[in-house]
Ligand code: ADP
């Protein structure tokens with residue numbers, strides 16, 4: 380991922396908000412990078428731009444892709460990332476179905492990631508029958524099952540209690556170490572960033588202020 384001087388200004392009726400200013404950032408293939416910063420510093424805005432959900436006001440970014448067959452990005456949100464009228468299994472298969480992949484491929488990929496996040500026995504249930512932690516597992520399974528070039532995660536564990544957070548962090552690391560996907564992960568928790576990532580980008584509360592980078596020196600457990 381290459382981000383070059385990206386600025387986003389939200390224009391409102393009487394004023395404007397500079398959400399991010401002149402951000403430049405390179406992320407290598409296979410890196411797990413955490414973006415950390417105080418609430419309102421523009422983390423989500425940057426992620427939403429990379430997801431194609433917002434247009435930058437200026438600057439540009441590129442996401443290198445190896446194959447036209449593969450989607451560029453999958454996103455995992457803090458909550459409300461599951462489709463309530465689809466079963467667990469159908470939620471995970473959703474992106475694959477949209478791409479009209481062969482049935483066997485969809486089934487294989489879906490089952491693999493359902494098993495990875497421990498949801499196999501709940502595959503026929505609907506999200507409302509499941510707890511918060513289980514719903515986040517659906518989102519994570521779906522994101523990886525899509526086999527995108529990059530994964531964009533916006534505080535996926537923020538709404539979970541500490542114990543569940545820890546379990547899901549471990550599960551995510553286990554899937555990541557197998558797939559070696561490029562991940563950009565937002566969190567306001569430096570502890571979470573230290574546990575998960577190779578590299579931490581610190582964003583300042585003041586748009587345009589220089590970001591600091593931390594190379595995580597501690598080997599992962
Ligand atoms: P973070 O994810 O770090 O909490 P955000 O990217 O959500 O920060 O927000 C950055 C700034 O941009 C905040 O001041 C926020 O109020 C503003 N902002 C974000 N989205 C919008 C929007 N759609 N319209 C207007 N202002 C927005």
Ligand code: ADP
Nearest residue numbers: 501504508509510511512513514539540543546
């Ligand atoms: P929470 O996020 O509410 O703290 P979890 O998502 O970790 O809880 O779920 C706790 C345990 O309950 C899990 O290990 C899971 O096996 C079980 N569980 C969750 N939802 C269901 C369900 N609908 N039916 C049966 N067992 C469930």
